[in-house]
Amino acid sequence: MAGRVEGKVAFITGGARGQGRSHAVRLAEEGADIIAVDLCDEIPNVAYSSATEDDLAETVRQVEALDRRIIARKADVRDRDSMKAVIDEGVAELGKLDIVVANAGICVIAGWDETSVDVWDQTISTNLTGVWNTVQLTAPHLIAAGGGSMILTSSAAGLKGLPFLTAYVAAKHGVVGLMRAFATELAEHSIRVNTLHPTGVNTPMADPRTMEKFGPLLEAHPKLGPMMTNLLPIESTEPRDQSNAVLFLASDEARYVTSMEFTVDAGNTQY
Amino acid sequence: MAGRVEGKVAFITGAARGQGRAHALRLAEEGADIIAIDISEQVDGVPYATAKAEDLQETVRQVEALDRRIVAENCDVRDVENMKSVVEKGVAELGRLDIVSANAGVDIVGPWDTMTPEIVRTTIDINLIGVWNTVMASVPHILAGGRGGSIILTSSANGLKAGPWNMAYNMSKYGVTGMAKSFAQELAKHNIRVNSVHPGGVDTPMAQGIMNVEESGFTKGMEANPDLVGMLTQWLPGMMPAREISNAILFLASDESAWVTGHALAVDGGMTQY
Numbered sequence: 001m002a003g004r005v006e007g008k009v010a011f012i013t014g015g016a017r018g019q020g021r022s023h024a025v026r027l028a029e030e031g032a033d034i035i036a037v038d039l040c041d042e043i044p045n046v047a048y049s050s051a052t053e054d055d056l057a058e059t060v061r062q063v064e065a066l067d068r069r070i071i072a073r074k075a076d077v078r079d080r081d082s083m084k085a086v087i088d089e090g091v092a093e094l095g096k097l098d099i100v101v102a103n104a105g106i107c108v109i110a111g112w113d114e115t116s117v118d119v120w121d122q123t124i125s126t127n128l129t130g131v132w133n134t135v136q137l138t139a140p141h142l143i144a145a146g147g148g149s150m151i152l153t154s155s156a157a158g159l160k161g162l163p164f165l166t167a168y169v170a171a172k173h174g175v176v177g178l179m180r181a182f183a184t185e186l187a188e189h190s191i192r193v194n195t196l197h198p199t200g201v202n203t204p205m206a207d208p209r210t211m212e213k214f215g216p217l218l219e220a221h222p223k224l225g226p227m228m229t230n231l232l233p234i235e236s237t238e239p240r241d242q243s244n245a246v247l248f249l250a251s252d253e254a255r256y257v258t259s260m261e262f263t264v265d266a267g268n269t270q271y
Numbered sequence: 272m273a274g275r276v277e278g279k280v281a282f283i284t285g286a287a288r289g290q291g292r293a294h295a296l297r298l299a300e301e302g303a304d305i306i307a308i309d310i311s312e313q314v315d316g317v318p319y320a321t322a323k324a325e326d327l328q329e330t331v332r333q334v335e336a337l338d339r340r341i342v343a344e345n346c347d348v349r350d351v352e353n354m355k356s357v358v359e360k361g362v363a364e365l366g367r368l369d370i371v372s373a374n375a376g377v378d379i380v381g382p383w384d385t386m387t388p389e390i391v392r393t394t395i396d397i398n399l400i401g402v403w404n405t406v407m408a409s410v411p412h413i414l415a416g417g418r419g420g421s422i423i424l425t426s427s428a429n430g431l432k433a434g435p436w437n438m439a440y441n442m443s444k445y446g447v448t449g450m451a452k453s454f455a456q457e458l459a460k461h462n463i464r465v466n467s468v469h470p471g472g473v474d475t476p477m478a479q480g481i482m483n484v485e486e487s488g489f490t491k492g493m494e495a496n497p498d499l500v501g502m503l504t505q506w507l508p509g510m511m512p513a514r515e516i517s518n519a520i521l522f523l524a525s526d527e528s529a530w531v532t533g534h535a536l537a538v539d540g541g542m543t544q545y
Contacts, residue, residue: 161544226501227545233498270433271502271545
């Protein structure tokens, strides 16, 4: 049986591990070839370990084990020249581009008064401007292909203001605006643009060193704690739960779904 | 200095006490005359004490103490014919109609599996169809004035975000949010503006009543599903006085909001953003 995205090519940012790797593997399972980028370098200010070139090589190994092709390169979503080079190389090699998953992001937890200018700039440039770079630089290839699907990873914090994440919340809300703007302008090319809104996901970003930053902040501001509640009785989702939504939006099953906020948040945004 | 709604006439439902009385007084302070209705008999199926005839008389006294005129009648919002006749009488006496505050409502709280068909029907009849009745009884009089007007539908924080153990109420209040948009679209060409207001928890006899009922629906809900308690949080500290909602009603009623229509105005201390 043909896969659900058989013969398509997907570009994925932040593809070295976590949700990005999971998206690459899920789309490859259903027949897509992959172009993957990741920073693979030390990220300042974050509490968790940064992805490495070994991580990206493991994504390559897992995709190739599925008998799909993958072009994987080290690139920073903030660096338009290197992004454009990888996209152009990938499309030249794999023939076209149908699917874009703008997944790369960082997360720094801090109270509003302890958020530095560095953290603000770094978060906005990666999580928001990086998504804009991804969409603007890939769109010409989707237009050339006669249409396609873009999935921009926002967050539950892109729909509601979760605490101690001012830069992250601002960037992720911004992604929703970006999605709406692109969905409007790219629709004439049959390009669909939607956002994905995960709650907590079991990835290296959410390791205990990240999560323990919440501890003293929630102790100091106990009223805000329940805002993190998921309606469903789980602490966090698995990357594959998010990938299943990406696959649906990427596939032709969602061919008339555009400009939509897709929550895979266990009910967090409805709490 | 002229009041902010000087010389206008406002029709207010549920005006005997709580938010409705506060709206009557706030609009009267700023120069409006008032047509007020409320029920006088206990509403079947509502577990807290509903308004009494003497409550409405107290609203009359307080509005008259501000040197404004008021026409007040006991009338159930479910009885559209009676409501039409009260509005007609009020307009005959006070000369015009400019402002409508569809405020009357009930809230029967409890976990989903305690909701009965009677609870759902009573809530929808009063909170949703009662609001529709209010608008339908009023619009012909606003049209007759030829000056346009402002209709304010009291929805709820729970008309934008569902509250726990409040199934029937949520259904009715989301409906009110949609109704405001529909009327706003169709009445705009007559310069009639229609907006919804979304209060969070307000310190009124209804809220006190819900909290103080023995074996209240909230107690049952909290026992059954304690994870949801946080959803009742308002960011701002304390309990909101009814006058806070009246200030929003006044703004939407006045010409200061002449180009505001179809808008959902939350006055909820952040509850819908929690």
